[in-house]
Amino acid sequence: MVLFVFSTILFLLASLLSLISRREKWKRLLGCGGVVAASLTGLVPAVLLLAGGDPVEMTLGSPIPSLTLRLGLDALSAFFLVPIFGLSALVGLYALGYLKGEGRWLGNLPFFPLLVVSMAGVVTARNGFLFLMFWEIMSLTSYFLVTTEHEQREVRHAGWIYLAATHLATAFLLVFFVLIFKKTGSFDFKDFALLKSGPWTGLLFIFALVGFGTKAGIFPFHIWLPHAHPAAPSYISALMSGVMIKTGIYGILRTLTLLPPPPLWCGEALILFGIASAVLGVLYALMQHDLKKLLAYHSVENIGIIVTGLGLGMVGRSQQNLAVEWLGFGGALFHVLNHAVFKGLLFLGAGNILRATHTKSIDRLGGLIRFMPLTGITFLVASAAICGLPPFNGFISEWLLYLGLLEAAKTSARFPLFLCVSAMVGIAFAGGLAVVCFTKVFGVAFLGNPRTEHAKPLEAKWKQLAPMIFLATACLTLGIMPQLILPWLQTTLLSIGSNASPLATGHPLVNLGIFSRAFAILIALFLLVHWIRSLLFSSRTVRIAPTWDCGFKGPTPRMQYTASSFAEPIRTFFHVLLKPAVSARNPEGLFPDKSHFEEHVDDLSERLWFSPLVDKIASFLSGLRKRQRTRVQDYLAYIFVTLILLLLVGVWIGI
Amino acid sequence: MDWLLVGVVLTAFVILGSSRLDSCIRMVALQGVLLSILPPMVRGSLLDWHGLFLAAASLAIKTVAIPVLLARSLKQAKIKREVEPTVSLHYSLLAGGAIVVIAFSGFKLLPVPTGPFPTLLIPAALTVVFIGFFLLISRFKAITQVIGFLVLENGVFLFGMTLIRDFPLTVEMGVLLDLWVGVFVMGIMIHHIHRTFDHIDTKAMASLKDAE
Known part of the structure; x- marks a missing residue:
């Protein structure tokens, strides 16, 4: 705990020093370097605790009677602190290179250490009051970071949407904690155990679900994600998508440990929300032309997968099915870690692309892998991981979930059975579409020829590449040796009160060590094929020639498959759901005149629920505004x- | 101790019912005197340094500093009376009566801390807070606004007496400092409003409204 406090002080110092220093170089060095140093310091106690340390608690004092502010570090906190501090350290290093020469972005840099320390505060607070305080600091600092480029209109717009969404979340959480306070007479997490089971439990759970779900980006509440992530600078998107939205997941898990066992329908509701987020998230991701918006929708998808796991764990718990409980919670937690790794990596890669080409539109990119090989390869690794392909880490967590769903399907009947089957189909469907989506991104952006005549894009500096290479290695390591994480999962699950152990599942395949061998064979096979191929080609001459243009004259790079055309079949198939808005003018006549084609897809929950709601509220308020009185x-x-x-x-x- | 509380409520009534601003200021000062006697009495010992210190500080701020400041700005602004309150003085007194009824009939049902303070404390505090609020609503001169704010703050001070055993001294000193700074800023504002507009009627602030 001493180290944890020390790292908190380092964060605050970094923020303060970066604020008061005048020179750009020092501002950047102190802000980003401070985050790296402080995160590495904070990482130590978290890892030590997961390796078998004892939970510790610390009292910050009581500012008023009957309110004692306490911080605590147990396995659940530590499990979330590891990605928070780990990714922050890497992102800090990345930002050191990324912000070089971007003096206009440095004004908002002091909020960066504050964001990290408030996230750490959220997962260590042991008091509802303190929790909400950290939660608000987290929301506000991330708002200021999202609006770094506030001179742009759409960035300010995105900032407002984010601010409104995050305050809506806080409002629900406020009600949540106040309701508990009314029942137990205390804000302290320890006293929440006094809560009796009853109809209250379900209501509290709904408040927690909406509050935490908005932050996490569960389907109908996710609308801020696709706005805020493209607006934020890439290193901040990486941090927000990688770890900040996970504080919502942490909240749901912490709620589970605090409340009496919730009824069965809570778990089922979580599974339903999870499936909806996973499937719709990936569908909308596929329709995006903006790289960062696409990645934001993939966060919705992955949160959906995590939430499905949580729901499965809860169903397992209320049915006393140890195997299902372990596989559900374990898969969800593992996916939290994995998503932090590969989504962080993807956003950092997107940052490199943005810096090199100054466009976020996938349709204007192309052939980048020749200019930016390391960015390309790490991006490919992360894409494979997010699609859940072996031998990368995403595969393992989804594997655990599939096992859990199968196990649950075997032992349950009627509605839970239906849910399990739909969840299996849903996650498989989402995984398949994710492959299509990242084939699109990687194929269009990195392969082929450049679509626009821009200056030759330059590969990023080592300060940006080193964290990315580290994350790519982590994707591979966690995939090949998942048994390394198993003890961590075990201690974390024990701390949220499930006694299940991997042995209780009795499933031979849950022995994760088997993957090391399987993947070793896979990699060996891959190398073998590659070797044979190079052997075959060694005797032949390879000639690079222009693409055959089917007899037309003068092919241009713009005739390549675009991202939109790649996604067209799927859009046509789901057009009932997606309702794409098309504005087109077809070429006509023998000598066609100007023509154009434009298409975009509006978000379902924005179109059907939030837009009308906001319009109603706005018209009501403007009516009220006419009545504005003038006297105080x-x-x-x-x-x-x-x-x-x-x-x-x-x-x-x-x- | 009850006579102190009755005195506090009565002074609030006098402020509510008088149109002369200088007598309002004097009544606020008197209320400050009554209030500063309270802390040592609630603490139960006249030699208790916490209570004495609080008494001295509130006497200095509520009875001396703020009324002097107000009297000075009154002299500068050259006005003597609140000419047109929204609610006439008679109705103000009636409303004060209603407030007393609400406060005294309702307090028994409120979940308040019990302790070694007189039972009249909570309803008296409620009454004073509401009367202060009512003054803020019904008067327009900037000076009466300050007086209303002071009365409201005095009510809050009375509430604070219920917690005087638990609260550290620093919190109460902070509240007093807050009040002092608030009134100080208001005094400066009154001065500036007067200099700029030649009167201190807050109704004129309406000209700041957004154009439609």
Whole structure:
């Protein structure tokens, strides 16, 4: 705990020093370097705890009677602290290179250490009050980081959407903690155990689900993600998508340990939300032309997979099925870690592309792998991992989930059975579409020829590449040797009160060591094929020639398959759901005139629910605004009348 | 101790019912005197340094510093009366009566801490807070706004008496400092409003409204 406090102080110092230093170089060095140093310091106690240390707690003091602020570090906190600090350290190093020569972005840099330390605070707070405080600091600092390029209109717009969404989440959480406070008389997590099981549990769970789900980006509440991620600088998107949205998952898991066992339908609801997020997230991702927006929708998909796992674990718990419980929670937790690794890597790669080509539109890229080989290869590794392909880490966590779903399907009937089967189909479907999606991204952006005449894109500097190579190695290592993480999962699951152990599943395949051998064979086979191929080609001459143009004259790089045309079949298939808006002018006549084609897909939950809702609220408020009074006394009178009424209600009805 | 509380409520009523600004300021000062006697009495010992310190500080701020400041700005602004309150003075007094009824009839049902303080404390505090609020709503001169704010703050101070055993001294000192700074800023504002507009009627702020 001493090291943890020390790292907190380092973060605050980094933020302060970066704020007050004048020279750009020092601002950058102190801000980013401070994050690296502080994160590495904070990583030590988290790893030590997962390796078998004892949970520790620390009292910060009580500012007013009956409120004691406590921080604590147990296995669940540590399991989330590892990706938070680990990815922050790497992102800090990346930002050191990324921000070089970008003086206009440095003004918001002091919020970067604050964001990391507030995330660490969220997962270590042991008091509802303190938790909400850190939660708000996290929301506000990330808002300021999202709006780094606030001179652009759409960035400010995205910032507002994010701010509104995140405050909506906080509002639900506030109600959540206040309801618990009313029942137990305390904000302390320890006292939440006094809560009796009852109809309250379900209600509390719904509040927690909406509150934490908005932050995590579960399907109907995800609308801020596709706006905020493209607006934020890439290193911040990596941090937000990689770890910040996971604080929502942490919240749901922590809620589970605090509340009495929730009824079965809570787990089932989580599975339903999870399937919806996974499938719709990947479908919308496939429709995007903006690289970072696409990655943002993939976060929705992956959160969906994680939430499905959580729901499965809860179903297993309420059915006392140890194997299902372990596989569900274990798969979800493992996927949290994995997603931090590969999504962080993908956003960093997107940052490199953005810096080198100054465009986020996939359709304007092409042939990048020849200019940026290391970015390309690491991006490929991360793409394979996010699609859940062996031998990378995404495969392992999804594998655990599939096993869990199969196990649950074997032992349950009726509605849970239906859910398990749909979840299996849903995740498989999402995985398949993810492969299509990343084939599209990688194929269009990195392969082929450049589509636009821009200056030759330059490969990033080592400060940017080193973290990416590290993350790519992590993808591979976690995939080949998943048994390394198994003890961590075990301690974490013990700390959230499930007694299941991997042995309880009794499933031979859950013995993750088998993957090391299987993947070793896979890699050996791959190398063998590669060797045979180079052997075959060694005697022949290889000639690089232009693509055959089917007899047309003068092919241009713009005739290549575009990302939109690649996704066209799937869009046509799902057009009932996606409702693409097309504006086109077809070429006509023998000598066709100007023609154009434009198409975009609006988000379902934005189109059907949030847009109409916001419009209604806006029209109501503008009606109210016409009634705006001019005297401050009138406003005071409103407050006065409200207070008196509340007092009378409180006195007579007793709330 | 009850006579102190009754005195506090009565002074609030006098402020509510008088149109002369200088007598309002004097009543606020008197209320400050009554309030500063309270802490040592609630603490139960006249030699307790926490209570004495609080008494001295609130006497200095509520009875001396703020009224002097207000009297000075009154002299500068050259006004003597609150000419047109929204609610006439008679109705103000009636409303004050209603407030007392609500406060005294409701408090027994409120979940308040019990302790070694007089039972009248909570309803008296409620009454004073609401009367202060009412002053803020019904008066327009910037100076009466400050007076309303002071009365409200005095009510909050009365509430604070229920916690005087638990609260560290620093919190209460912080509240007093807050009040002092608030009134100070308001005094400066009154001065500037007066210099710029030649009157201190807050109704004129309406000209700042957004154009539609």
